[in-house]
Amino acid sequence: MYRADFANSGAVPGPSAVRSPALHPLWSYRADSRMTSSPTIVNNLVYVGTWNGDVLALDTRTGALRWKRSLGANQDTYYGGRRGVIGSVAVDRGVAYAVSGSCTAAAYAADNGRELWRRRICSTEKNDDTYASPVVFWNELLLGIDQIGDRPTSRGFEVALDTRTGRELWRFYPQRYQGTGAGISATPAIDGNLGLAFIGTGNPTPLGNPPPGADEFSESICALDLRDGHLIWAYGPVHPHDREDNDLFASANIFTATIDGARRHLVGEGGKDDVYYAVDERTGALVWKRTLIPRSKFAMIIGTAAVGAGTIFVPVFQNEHLGWMVALRSSDGAELWSKRMTGVYEAPVLLGDVLFVTEAGGWIDALDARNGKSLGQWPIERPVLGRGPSMAGDTLYLASGNTLRAFALSHS
Numbered sequence: 001m002y003r004a005d006f007a008n009s010g011a012v013p014g015p016s017a018v019r020s021p022a023l024h025p026l027w028s029y030r031a032d033s034r035m036t037s038s039p040t041i042v043n044n045l046v047y048v049g050t051w052n053g054d055v056l057a058l059d060t061r062t063g064a065l066r067w068k069r070s071l072g073a074n075q076d077t078y079y080g081g082r083r084g085v086i087g088s089v090a091v092d093r094g095v096a097y098a099v100s101g102s103c104t105a106a107a108y109a110a111d112n113g114r115e116l117w118r119r120r121i122c123s124t125e126k127n128d129d130t131y132a133s134p135v136v137f138w139n140e141l142l143l144g145i146d147q148i149g150d151r152p153t154s155r156g157f158e159v160a161l162d163t164r165t166g167r168e169l170w171r172f173y174p175q176r177y178q179g180t181g182a183g184i185s186a187t188p189a190i191d192g193n194l195g196l197a198f199i200g201t202g203n204p205t206p207l208g209n210p211p212p213g214a215d216e217f218s219e220s221i222c223a224l225d226l227r228d229g230h231l232i233w234a235y236g237p238v239h240p241h242d243r244e245d246n247d248l249f250a251s252a253n254i255f256t257a258t259i260d261g262a263r264r265h266l267v268g269e270g271g272k273d274d275v276y277y278a279v280d281e282r283t284g285a286l287v288w289k290r291t292l293i294p295r296s297k298f299a300m301i302i303g304t305a306a307v308g309a310g311t312i313f314v315p316v317f318q319n320e321h322l323g324w325m326v327a328l329r330s331s332d333g334a335e336l337w338s339k340r341m342t343g344v345y346e347a348p349v350l351l352g353d354v355l356f357v358t359e360a361g362g363w364i365d366a367l368d369a370r371n372g373k374s375l376g377q378w379p380i381e382r383p384v385l386g387r388g389p390s391m392a393g394d395t396l397y398l399a400s401g402n403t404l405r406a407f408a409l410s411h412s
Contacts, residue, residue: 002038002088002133002387003304003347006190007254010306012391014352015411021354021366023378023396023407027063031056034081035399036386038133038347042091042110046406047098048399049085055098055106056404057113060395063406067113071100074124078149087133087187088387090141095163099130099143105161107141119166121145126154131185132251133387135197139163140226142197146183150245152205156183158197160229170229174201174222179211182218187304189252189267191281196232197224198267198281200248203239210241219248221269221279233284238271246273250347251304253312254281257330266330268312270301276314276328290333292316292326299324303347303388306355311336313355313369315344320360320383327372337372341365347388349396354411356396358384364398364407380405 003010033052040047045057045066053073057066073084083101090097091110099105099121106118122128122145132144141161147154160169174182186200204210204218220236239246252269257278265281274296277289293299293316303315307330316324323343327336342361349356355369362382366375381401389398396407 001040001090001135002187003251006137006192007307008187008189008251008304009253009308010304010347011308011350014354018352018354018375018411021376021409021411023364023409026395026406026408029058029063029065029404031402031404033084034402035404036086037399038088038387039390039397039399039404040089040091041390041392041397045110046397047089047091047096048404049087049089049098051081051084051086053082053084053100053102055085055089055096055108057096058404060406069108069113069115071098071104071106072102074101074129076148083129083148086131090134090136092136092163097134097136097141099134101130103128103130105134105141105143105166107163107166117166119161121159123154127151128154133187135188135190136163137190137192137226140169142188144184144186144199146185146202147181147205150181150203150205150207152180155180156202158184158199158224158229172224172229172231174217174220176217177204177211177213177215179204181205185247185249186269187251189254191254194281195226197226198252198254199224200250200252200269202247202249203242203245207245208243210243215241219246219271221248221252221267221277221284223284235277235279235284235286238277239273246271250301253305253307255307255312255330257310259287259331268305270305270314272300274299274301274316276301276305276312276333278333288333290328290335293324302345306348306350308350309369311369313348313350315346315348315357317343317345317360319343323360325357325367325372339367339372345385349389349391351391356389356391358389358398360384364389
């Protein structure tokens with residue numbers, strides 16, 4: 001699944017105190033269009049989507065195509081290409097779930113691609129889009145809907161489908177104002193013990209002239225009851241009546257932190273305003289917030305942070321040539337280290353004490369998670385503007401441009 005677990009941690013088990021990691025190319029697969037999915041790896045298959053709307057399953061050892069199915073694509077090219085399967089594929093109990101910008105979701109037998117059901121969930125005529133990756137919990141498939149180019153023609157929402165049939169179970173609309181927008185580009189983080197999903201929302205529209213009245217659940221972190229989708233609490237809007245597109249675009253993280261001697265369960269999320277917000281998981285009350293690059297008015301958080309060992313690793317993007325990785329202490333948001341790089345658009349992966357980061361300028365970096373020191377760097381096809389790499393065992397998978405690549409990791 002996207003980010004490896006329901007907490008969206010982006011962390012996988014690995015060795016500590018790695019001194020010299022190295023990546024060695026294993027294979028590559030070139031598709032007929034761009035790929036931005038974070039790969040999903042299950043039972044010797046790796047799943048990705050393409051902007052042309054295909055769902056692909058490849059052999060993890062050789063890169064050979066095992067099956068391919070089409071979900072179609074929205075023909076709108078506002079973002080530089082057709083809007084097909086932009087996010088990750090979710091795999092649960094032998095079923096692979098995917099969603100396309102064609103406003104279609106589908107379930108496939110994970111081993112051979114046999115279609116089990118498909119469902120239209122939104123409207124391309126209203127400029128709806130599906131950037132968020134699907135998440136399966138209980139017997140629900142959670143999907144987020146936003147709008148292409150913030151066009152004021154539709155409302156964002158979260159929808160839950162029955163995983164067995166595709167039947168709609170519930171919808172949640174963030175908007176409580178006279179207007180549109182508040183799109184959901186973020187993938188939910190889920191606490192199964194509380195039965196809650198935590199989801200960030202976008203700005204109200206029209207962007208240049210937000211509608212009058214309260215817009216209380218735009219640009220907010222929302223906690224939803226998984227049973228029926230009703231709102232439990234919301235933190236925000238972080239910028240009421242925003243005209244500057246400061247979405248909570250990256251996905252939420254769930255983590256624990258020791259504060260004043262007590263363990264606290266927190267939900268954190270980064271915004272396009274270059275601020276990471278941490279709130280109480282049960283109430284939504286703000287615990288701390290941190291501006292990551294205060295000297296830059298153009299820095300923003302696009303990729304989802306990685307979390308582990310009491311630290312939050314946040315990617316910051318300004319443009320393809322400039323960005324940062326910033327490590328924050330989970331208890332209070334204090335900066336532990338910061339490293340300047342080319343634009344860091346994608347979500348990083350944490351493997352033990354090694355942080356794998358992709359740079360828009362065409363690099364994979366290995367950083368020491370404890371201090372940000374560079375441990376290695378390897379060139380890849382640019383620009384690197386997808387959802388980020390994935391790791392399984394000693395193999396790293398990354399979609400870049402039209403190509404999915406697998407790298408073997410060695411280390412000492």
